[in-house]
Amino acid sequence: MLTATPSGELTCTHWPTSDCKIFHTRFDPAHFSLLQFGNAGIDLPPKIATAVPKRQAEFFHGRLCAQAALRDAGVAQGQVGVGAQREPLWPQGIAGSITHHGAMAAAVVLPAARWAGVGMDVETVGSGQQSAALQETIIMPRERLVLAAHDSAMGMDTLLTLAFSAKESFYKGIYGLVGRVLDFDVISLIGIEASTGTLWFEVMEALGGLYQPGYRFQVAFAAEAGQVMTLFRRAA
Structure with a gap:
């Protein structure tokens, strides 16, 4: 998982069950300045320039992680653009994903020759009303049976958050193929290992x-430790 790091420090963590490298950092929006864009050589889109400070900090640190991941992949000068639906636009030859949650941001990049798309998501495990809302809005009846079979071992709050996060990762990784926002019922959870x-x-x-x-x-x-992380890779 993504271990806690001092605010502003970039860290590289290997995904537990694959060869993916996750670049991540933590940040404090209260101490963020737009000057950091120029200092890091990261483009500042007009819509981000007028956004609230929290959104500016999320965007910057997500791109900072992406910049580190790109450099590690041998793309020294690559910028990650912004598409019409706010999706990241990666340099040629790269498939990547950015996620941010709370005061944490992370990014992963993979070679597009092997992977047509990748999606990553990190969430804090919800509880109470949050879990009830997830069960009501993103979980289909057939999926509840799958989750129930693992409730005693993993806990329903964790399972619901995992299902939500996994669907988010899938939607990010499949966007390049479908080009549209998908509903939560286009895929169904059928098993957990x-x-x-x-x-x-x-x-x-x-x-x-x-x-x-x-x-x-x-x-x-x-x-x-109350956190889930999911990763979807779509083969080229």
Whole structure:
């Protein structure tokens, strides 16, 4: 998982069950300045320049992590642009994902020759009303049976947060194929392998390419200390 680091310090962590490198940092929005964009050589989009400080800090530190990941991949001068739906636009030859939650930001990049898309998400495990809202809005009846089978071992709050996070990661990684925002019922959770950190999903409607009704795929996950992290990779 992403260990706690001093505010502003960039750290590289290897994903527990793959060769992916996750670059991450923590930050304090109260001590953020727009001057940091210029100092780091990161482009400042007009909409971010007029956003609230918290959003500015999230955007900057997400791009800072992406910058470190790109340099590690051999892309020294690459900028991550912003698409029409606010999706990250990666340099040619790169598939990547950025996530931020609370005072933490992280990024991962992979070679596009092997991976057509990647999505990563980090969440704090919810409880009470948060969990109830997740169960009501993102979980289908058939998925509740899957979650219930693992409740005693993992806890329903963690399971609900994992399901939400995994769907978020999938939507990020599939966006380049579908080009639109998806509902939470386009994929369905069908299995959990806690020992390998794997969630299995089934596609419920035609999305394009291999992702047709009945197609099954996996999302990697890690969960500890009240935090979950998920990773979806779409092969080229």
